Amino acid sequence: MLRVGILTSGGDCQGLNSAIRGVAKALYVRFDSHVEIYGIADGYRGLIEGNARLMNPEDFSGILTLGGTILGTSRQPFKMMRVVEDDSVDKVKNMKENYKKLKLDCLVILGGNGTHKTANLLSQEGLNIVTLPKTIDNDIWGTEMTFGFYSAMNIATNVVDCIHTTATSHGRVFIVEIMGHKVGWLTLYAGVAGGADVILIPEIPYDIDEIADTIQRRNKNGKRFSILAVAEGAISKEEAALSKKQLKAARTLETQYPSISYRIAERLGQKTGQEIRVTVPGHFQRGGSPCPYDRVLSTRFGTAAANLIAEKKFGNMVALQNGAIIPVPLSEVAGKLKRVPLDSEVIRTAREIGISFGDHP
Ligand code: F6P
Numbered sequence: 001m002l003r004v005g006i007l008t009s010g011g012d013c014q015g016l017n018s019a020i021r022g023v024a025k026a027l028y029v030r031f032d033s034h035v036e037i038y039g040i041a042d043g044y045r046g047l048i049e050g051n052a053r054l055m056n057p058e059d060f061s062g063i064l065t066l067g068g069t070i071l072g073t074s075r076q077p078f079k080m081m082r083v084v085e086d087d088s089v090d091k092v093k094n095m096k097e098n099y100k101k102l103k104l105d106c107l108v109i110l111g112g113n114g115t116h117k118t119a120n121l122l123s124q125e126g127l128n129i130v131t132l133p134k135t136i137d138n139d140i141w142g143t144e145m146t147f148g149f150y151s152a153m154n155i156a157t158n159v160v161d162c163i164h165t166t167a168t169s170h171g172r173v174f175i176v177e178i179m180g181h182k183v184g185w186l187t188l189y190a191g192v193a194g195g196a197d198v199i200l201i202p203e204i205p206y207d208i209d210e211i212a213d214t215i216q217r218r219n220k221n222g223k224r225f226s227i228l229a230v231a232e233g234a235i236s237k238e239e240a241a242l243s244k245k246q247l248k249a250a251r252t253l254e255t256q257y258p259s260i261s262y263r264i265a266e267r268l269g270q271k272t273g274q275e276i277r278v279t280v281p282g283h284f285q286r287g288g289s290p291c292p293y294d295r296v297l298s299t300r301f302g303t304a305a306a307n308l309i310a311e312k313k314f315g316n317m318v319a320l321q322n323g324a325i326i327p328v329p330l331s332e333v334a335g336k337l338k339r340v341p342l343d344s345e346v347i348r349t350a351r352e353i354g355i356s357f358g359d360h361p
Pocket of ligand 1 (some may be wrong): 075
């Protein structure tokens with residue numbers, strides 16, 4: 001009997017259930033009644049606490065289009081994994097023990113960057129691990145695409161589209177804040193797809209005067225409105241010059257702003273004399289049904305993971321590279337971030353049609 005555990009960890013995204021379904025269905029087709037799948041609740045927390053249940057094939061039916069994750073998820077920071085806190089729980093020890101108690105042959109982990117660091121740790125600790133790259137941020141190193149990204153891009157683009165119509169009617173300046181604290185993939189793609197006039201991403205520090213000039217130039221050219229697509233992690237050139245610690249301290253003092261966009265809006269308002277409105281779709285971007293692209297990609301990743309299990313190729317993440325699904329060693333993935341390259345063709349394309357990144361290219 002093959003015994004496979006499965007868990008989803010970190011922030012959720014569209015396509016988690018379709019990926020889980022892909023893994024399970026492919027395993028049942030291959031191993032029929034010779035496989036047992038254990039669903040571990042709420043990510044690594046469930047593995048630490050030993051909260052798992054034997055799943056039935058029916059559990060994986062009807063979930064292709066379902067948002068969220070049927071297994072539940074949680075954020076368990078990697079940096080705390082080896083730290084024994086007030087509850088005296090040795091998390092790594094517990095996870096290893098529970099893996100053994102469940103008599104697992106392999107653990108399938110669906111997650112983003114933090115999740116992959118812990119997955120790599122467990123793999124180094126001797127557990128058989130296979131992972132799938134999920135996140136709306138598309139920032140996992142080693143894969144060209146993560147599932148969740150396209151669905152979130154559709155939602156974020158729709159927000160920019162809707163803001164366009166009201167901004168046009170009123171002749172207003174709008175900021176749409178898009179998810180992504182560390183990387184700007186989602187903001188870049190939704191910004192280009194939605195026809196934003198300014199795109200601010202963490203990879204390109206902005207100059208507030210340059211943004212104000214862009215808005216005023218548009219006003220002079222008779223454009224009645226301006227739309228800014230701003231990543232949660234957008235950073236000014238002054239902030240970029242600070243150390244991580246200094247930046248954190250500076251931001252902590254600015255409690256009057258619920259998020260970065262409100263600060264940018266205030267400064268731009270002062271510089272342009274215009275009223276700037278802010279829209280923050282937030283977690284809306286992670287919700288709902290996966291788009292067809294994500295359903296296909298997550299199913300491909302799921303079946304590829306099942307194949308790796310069958311071939312006992314553990315310690316790998318399934319990844320999309322040059323159109324093919326391939327295994328990439330966890331040791332290569334863990335701890336790296338896939339940022340938007342500054343020479344990205346999409347950035348160049350955006351610049352060529354006059355979109356500003358708030359910098360001086
Ligand atoms: O990593 C996915 C993501 O949605 C980021 O884009 C966002 O910055 C973050 O998670 C939000 O985290 P939380 O769901 O914990 O508020």
